[in-house]
Amino acid sequence: MNDQDAPLRPDIRIGLVLINHFTLNCVSxxxxxxxxxxxxxxxxxxxxCQWEWMSCDNQPVTSSCGLHIVPTAEFNLHSNWDYVVFAGGLLDQTRDVPAWLLEAMRDLHARRVPIITLCSATFMAAQAGLLEGKKCAIHFTTRDEFRERFPNVSPVIDQTYISDGGVISSPVGTARDLAMDIILQHCGELRAKKVxxxxxMDEGKRGQTRSRVAHPLKTYDDELVQRTIAYMQQHLASPEPLQTxxxxxQINLRQLNQAFLHSTGDTAAVHWRKMRLEHARKLMIASNVSINNVAKSCGFSDASHLITWFRKQYGETPSDYRKRRRDVERLIAPN
Known part of the structure; x- marks a missing residue:
């Protein structure tokens, strides 16, 4: 099979864990x-985009409105998910979660897989200790109980979602803004506009809602890591050595790598390269610039250097990526 025949790598893979009596509105x-x-x-x-429906016991699960859902995959939090969603609903199912499930959530969080909690599933994240000292978006009807049970967490009732410390919380009826931001981040503006x-959807009203979101989808607790990433972002085009x-x-490389490994799972050099590759991917879609010029704009020595790392990261060459995405854009572009 050549590159032209290879299947497209999905932009997003999401695993959804439905808790019994989950709120259907949140999930939809x-x-x-x-x-x-x-x-x-x-x-x-x-x-x-790809997704699978799971339940904790691999058995059909019932929503709070009585709709029965049959899982499409066995419960597995170790698959290559970009996000894992826990969908809660009635509080009697999320007040006291089994210890094994809380441990599974902690393990997921330790592996730096973003966790999305819908409706009362935010109670689960708090029970697992994932929200200590963090903010979360909660429904106003559950705020008092949440505050009493988790005094070290700051519940917020006037935001559609909050991303803080690897947990993205969204109360009932407000997950559409989160979905649109995920689409923008992973799929691009054109497909977001299609949706x-x-x-x-009223784009103007949505913009007003998004302005209330407290955090971007990716945040890091370590202030040094945040500052370093900001510096990296400003110097994507210059192939500066790590010494710079x-x-x-004002820190040595060993300490910097320790901070990055703890926060991102990568060394500083690997994280910077991934940022350059993501920038290259966006340039391949947004412009007709040659691969050689894209390489120079992203801090790579030449086209061959970019192609090698691009293929390792995304499973296809920059040219194949550009062609396939352009083909898609022609099909979905508004008349």
């Missing part, structure tokens, strides 16, 4: 926009 608000972003038409094929068009970075941060 999150997954329906992603469903529209996943295909080039209305066929609901999981091409660019807005087909779901009759450590000098700017």
């Amino acid at each position: 608000e999150l997954i329906e926009p992603i469903r529209f972003a996943a295909d080039i038409s209305f066929l609901s094929r999981q091409i660019f 807005q068009k087909y779901l009759l 970075l450590t000098t700017a941060m």
